[in-house]
């Protein structure tokens with residue numbers, strides 16, 4: 253059989269890969285990668301080969317995954333292929349589903365009852381929080397959390413994936429901390445396994461999973477990591493920060509909002525997409541052009557280059573709201589529309605709700621008319637309990653300092669009181685439609701396809717008024 257059509261043929265012609273893996277089919281692609289299902293020849297283990305066409309994205313993903321090797325809710329990196337002239341290829345554990353599949357199936361009524369059960373929602377939330385907690389305890393900001401980047405194994409384990417935009421916000425030499433075992437253990441008498449590192453119940457065709465992980469994990473030796481870091485440091489565009497020239501820093505999601513043409517055509521040209529050097533001590537400035545629009549925190553939309561892990565917590569708030577309502581919470585069609593949706597629900601951003609917001613690079617460039625009666629989160633989550641709305645409210649705060657941390661939420665009464673999270677083994681996972689062309693977005697829509705190229709397309713009925721300082725938006 254001919255190999256599948258692909259953006260790049262290099263993976264099929266690389267001997268070092270062909271000698272160890274049999275490539276079976278392409279299962280996905282992103283802005284900078286093609287992902288294949290493959291079989292490890294030595295033991296028949298099914299793996300995902302991720303061929304990354306962007307150097308920096310590959311480096312970031314490898315660096316972050318190495319730091320998170322022992323975290324049960326982060327995808328396992330078995331090994332990687334790295335050479336000067338070729339795309340990096342990451343060998344990852346194969347995870348056939350993602351959370352957007354679960355939400356879509358629940359919305360379609362695939363399981364014959366209304367949406368997701370509360371115990372299921374809670375178990376998904378706990379697994380996501382464990383993964384995010386592990387990242388943040390290791391000072392890693394994921395920067396692109398969304399349902400389609402939360403992959404799910406055949407037996408219900410959820411794992412954070414796609415670390416191509418991740419940043420480690422600490423100086424080299426930092427000793428990473430492990431995961432917190434408390435939340436991976438039994439949380440109810442029937443809950444035999446919540447999530448244990450590595451998977452303790454491998455499915456039949458992945459029988460070598462456990463062993464494979466350990467052995468291959470060891471192959472990611474320290475010297476290898478050091479060599480990679482040194483190489484990275486030698487590159488021209490070594491990032492002491494995220495530079496605009498580097499906007500691949502982004503991904504498709506980011507490009508959907510921040511393409512070069514966008515910026516040329518965008519009347520909000522004063523937007524501070526360009527990071528200024530030296531703002532973020534020791535690390536350089538960060539680009540505000542990260543993540544997928546629907547899940548982007550307000551500080552990013554206002555051009556911050558000094559944000560922290562709290563941007564992930566905002567994304568979590570959007571994901572949790574979507575788990576509860578089965579609808580995206582803020583499906584903005586442009587960055588301005590994104591902000592206007594947030595403000596129409598939460599009210600205006602002001603010093604009162606976020607002291608210091610005036611310092612945001614684009615705060616004065618865009619002003620929104622006074623929203624007298626914000627819709628409120630409860631209207632977006634009809635039929636959900638006060639505790640559920642409160643949980644989401646703890647994440648969706650304008651002021652990043654007020655957002656609850658992943659660890660705090662793991663101890664939240666909503667997740668620790670009845671009905672308890674169901675065991676992982678009771679989670680329902682949709683059957684995968686293998687016949688869908690992965691190049692075409694699904695009928696429900698693709699997060700990578702969420703925006704038009706220009707901030708003015710699809711701007712709807714909102715009134716946009718040019719002012720001396722920039723633009724003003726009035727809600728009709």
Ligand SMILES: Nc1ncnc2c1ncn2[C@@H]1O[C@H](COP(=O)(O)OP(=O)(O)OP(=O)(O)O)[C@@H](O)[C@H]1O
Nearest residue numbers: 280281282283284285287300344346347414503504
């Ligand atoms: N470990 C895996 N197992 C199975 N499928 C995977 C795995 N990793 C990625 N995929 C599939 O490949 C697709 C692209 O992967 P990924 O999102 O990591 O790449 P990307 O180039 O960083 O994408 P994006 O443009 O969304 O940032 C995913 O949506 C998923 O369908």
